[in-house]
Amino acid sequence: MKKIGWRSRLAICCGKLTSTWIRRLHRGNGGTLPGYVARRIDPGILTVLSGMVGEGILVVMGTNGKTTTNRILCEALRAEGKKVLINETGANMLNGVISAFVLAVEKGGILKADYACIEVDENASVEILPKLGPDCVVLTNISRDQLDRFGEVDLTYETIKSAVQSVPGACLAVNGDDAFLGFLLAECENPRVVYGIEEEVFDVAARSEVLENAFCRFCGARLHYDLVHYGQLGLYRCPGCGFARPRPDYRAEDIAREEEGYSFTVEGRTVGIRTVSPYHVYNTLAAYGALRSVGISGERFAKALGSLDFGNNREGTFTIGRARVQLHLAKNPMGFQQKLSMIRSDSKPKDLLLFINDRAQDGRDISWLWDVDFQYLKEAGSVQIFTGGARRYDMGLRLKYEGIESQAVADIREALRRLTNKGTGNVYVVVNYSGLYPANHILEELMEEEKGGGHFEADHRSSVS
Amino acid sequence: MKLTIGHLYPDLLNLYGDQGNIKCLMRRLQWRGIEAEVKPFLSGESLDFADLDVVLLGGGSDREQELVCRQLGEIRRDFGSYVEDGGVVLAVCGGYQILGDYYRTAEKEIPGLGILPAYTKWEPRRLVGNIILDSPLSLAPVVGFENHGGRTYIGEGAPFGRVLFGYGNTRTSGYEGLRYKNVIGTYLHGPLLPKNPEICDYLLERALERKFGGVWKLRRLPDRLERQANACMVERYCDRGYVWRERVGRYLPF
CATH class of the missing domain: 3.40.1190.10 (Mur-like, catalytic domain)
Structure with missing residues (x-):
């Protein structure tokens, strides 16, 4: 040595x-x-x-x-x-x-x-x-x-x-x-x-x-x-x-x-x-x-x-009440396209939250959303589509051009609560980089909340950005 | 009634979501009951400007841009007379540079088409970031994203807009892009048209006037999402605190 x-x-x-x-x-x-x-x-x-x-x-x-x-x-x-x-x-x-x-x-x-x-x-x-x-x-x-x-x-x-x-x-x-x-x-x-x-x-x-x-x-x-x-x-x-x-x-x-x-x-x-x-x-x-x-x-x-989890904490599954929520990271067109293909291959009806930020680590330019072919989302059998994040209107606008209706939400915690309470019970959350940590965090909290009978509020942790 | 949109060399010039501009031109015609057709011209294919009402020239990498310049050399005269005749062109980033007289990089000078009264010089510092313009073609501010190493000098030409936030043509001139007849040359990606529907309608109205005569004013559309997406960026850069945080964040080492 x-x-x-x-x-x-x-x-x-x-x-x-x-x-x-x-x-x-x-x-x-x-x-x-x-x-x-x-x-x-x-x-x-x-x-x-x-x-x-x-x-x-x-x-x-x-x-x-x-x-x-x-x-x-x-x-x-x-x-x-x-x-x-x-x-x-x-x-x-x-x-x-x-x-x-x-x-x-x-x-x-x-x-x-x-x-x-x-x-x-x-x-x-x-x-x-x-x-x-x-x-x-x-x-x-x-x-x-x-x-x-x-x-x-x-x-x-x-x-x-x-x-x-x-x-x-x-x-x-x-x-x-x-x-x-x-x-x-x-x-x-x-x-x-x-x-x-x-x-x-x-x-x-x-x-x-x-x-x-x-x-x-x-x-x-x-x-x-x-x-x-x-x-x-x-x-x-x-x-x-x-x-x-x-x-x-x-x-x-x-x-x-x-x-x-x-x-x-x-x-x-x-x-x-x-x-x-x-x-x-x-x-x-x-x-x-x-x-x-x-x-x-x-x-x-x-x-x-055999035992490897391919999620790397970037992709996770959460059970909130009776709903199953899958969190996926998609940070560039190639990645996003792969996720759409995967979502489409799930034959069950589903709800979707697309969370797009444009912080430095995500890339400030979100033009790439237009390089993703979203027409396949139309065939994916999604019931409700929410868009969140700093560029939620851009995401919504992109979907509008494929004839897909969506709803922009400012508060994704509230949106996730709604999606998990009433919806198809099969929720996909797709985020880009800077959204991953907060989304993970919120989903974990919602999971705790649900376990604790809905009264548990984790205020001391909600300051994480 | 129908307009034909020519997308030039999407196989070479396809950076930064140019598809968004094509989709926007097409859909905004269709939403008003006007037929629209998109004709992509791959490199090597022949094209006749007489068939086209709107031409879109996108951006590419420097390597691809040089390939395009070689191709365009063959149609230079046709392209030039299309523009002089009032043909509508949207040239973004690389396309904007190509239409000028030349593009001088660190090593060499790539000749342009000489259609726009402008020339471009490369500088090592890339100008990257969100940009907001005040353009005479749109009541709402024009928002987009710029990402270019070239500095474009437009001399006495009319710019596309005045820079409210961002860098623009040369970083110091205070102006962005160039308007010449019915051509808009600009560095704005984003893509440009979906979030700035007034610019899209301006181009379409000029194309309709050229093809069908008379004065055209297209019916307004309920552009709710468009306005929200636009206003969201404008508000962000009106907030001095935000601008300051973004600037400082750029220089932090971690």
């Missing part, structure tokens, strides 16, 4: 103190500030701590599926008996990543971790990756997300490209079905493993969305698709210059929808996942490929997933 310098020790100490105080003062869960403090004291802290990880560092990047893929990696490694360090949901910028490392340091300045599984925001990747020196970088997909932060999708692509080129030794575990990532592979020298799906698993509502990357980056010709999964994901080739989807090393085959979720086989191993969203097949496959690339045999992989 390497000894670390006094400066790093001081940084770790102050970082930990910050975390303690944040928790004590009930100012959130302290996901990023400790990292900021530690970095101000020792700018090299991340390099020092990442050097102490025993066996390997895995990084997950991409527009959608980062958190889930990272959690699968973590679970699978733990099932192998490894000690794993993981960063908290959403804390994927530089400060968040540093926090995760700092808080994992034990007494005496020792970091006991065999593996680190770190999800990294695309924008922060150029800064973070060289400091981490990962063994494997998982790339899930690239689609439009928070254009006010990222500029345009091409800029996201360039950012990711320069990030992975800065760590030429890291093995890339790449979704070969994503044309963007196909280009990336062609432009990078890194070692690589490719995963992909060659069967049709996504329905028309999932597919329907603006095609992100219809043209070949190398010759400008329109890409030809033999099969489209969704967005720009599918089996593509360029008729102009011969560029084509790379052959996957790991292929999900015999994908089947089952009672409880999906099952598929990879390398002859059957894997079952307990989720109704088919895109989690991609996330699972991504994790499998990444683990294989760092020399894990994958024998315990299927077993490790």
Whole structure:
């Protein structure tokens, strides 16, 4: 074990103190500030701590599926008996990543971790990756997300490209079905493993969305698709210059929808996942490929997933009275389209609350709502649709253009109370990022309230914004 | 009675919900019993401006924009005479830049179509945020979202609106967009038309006048949600406290 310098020790100490105080003062869960403090004291802290990880560092990047893929990696490694360090949901910028490392340091300045599984925001990747020196970088997909932060999708692509080129030794575990990532592979020298799906698993509502990357980056010709999964994901080739989807090393085959979720086989191993969203097949496959690339045999992989909850606290189910409420996060067009497809596939009548905010972490620009094809919501059998959040009128206006009636509500607690008291008893709540925490909180309170006979008022907690 | 809306190169220029503008033009005609047809022209397809009453040119990434410029070179003369003849055009962001004389990036100069008396220079600081305009085309303030690295200089041309909040063409000029004949060039996404129905109706009225003659004033529609969505943004940026909080929030490190 390497000894670390006094400066790093001081940084770790102050970082930990910050975390303690944040928790004590009930100012959130302290996901990023400790990292900021530690970095101000020792700018090299991340390099020092990442050097102490025993066996390997895995990084997950991409527009959608980062958190889930990272959690699968973590679970699978733990099932192998490894000690794993993981960063908290959403804390994927530089400060968040540093926090995760700092808080994992034990007494005496020792970091006991065999593996680190770190999800990294695309924008922060150029800064973070060289400091981490990962063994494997998982790339899930690239689609439009928070254009006010990222500029345009091409800029996201360039950012990711320069990030992975800065760590030429890291093995890339790449979704070969994503044309963007196909280009990336062609432009990078890194070692690589490719995963992909060659069967049709996504329905028309999932597919329907603006095609992100219809043209070949190398010759400008329109890409030809033999099969489209969704967005720009599918089996593509360029008729102009011969560029084509790379052959996957790991292929999900015999994908089947089952009672409880999906099952598929990879390398002859059957894997079952307990989720109704088919895109989690991609996330699972991504994790499998990444683990294989760092020399894990994958024998315990299927077993490790058996108990995994794919919700990541982002998606939860609440029972309030006789109503079942499902909370879902959708923060970009691709994600939202997938949720609509899922809602449509539920044949029971349902009520809907769409909660749209435009805080900095959501993306200030909500134009993307118009890139989502809401016509499928008309066929979804929704009885009442409420819109909430700072941009509830924009959401309502978007629905108006599909001929869907909705009602804007200022107070979502009241709206949820109404929906759960009288309604279909099958409620879907779709929120974007900043709405997640308050929505979760309100639903938990309503659940308590209902249990306590409707008299329980949790005033002391309602100040959380 | 029917209007035809031409959506130029949606496969190349499809950033930021341009579909919303198309849907708005179409529905607001249909809600008044006027037929509307949308014709998307993918890159490489031939198009005849004689068939079109409204043309929408959206925004794209720089790479895609260059591909478009190459394509548009072929129809430049037709496009130019369509505009000179009073043809209605809404050009948003990238489309606005393309219609100007040129777009100078850090490395090179991309020639534009030279239809609008404007030119654009790229600067490293992107101008991003909600924007509110006072436009002579609309009684209600015009609200939208801007996100551009280019600074567009319009010289003596008539701007689309005066900036009440936000950056506009160059950040310092105090004006946004450009109106030339029946063309509106603007940086406003959001998308522009659904939340600013008066602008949509203005474009439609000019297109109807050009096609059917006479003076057109379209029947008013009960735009309740439209007004709420618009007013909600205006009120927000009238609140100094909010503006201050948003500004400060931008500079916090966490």
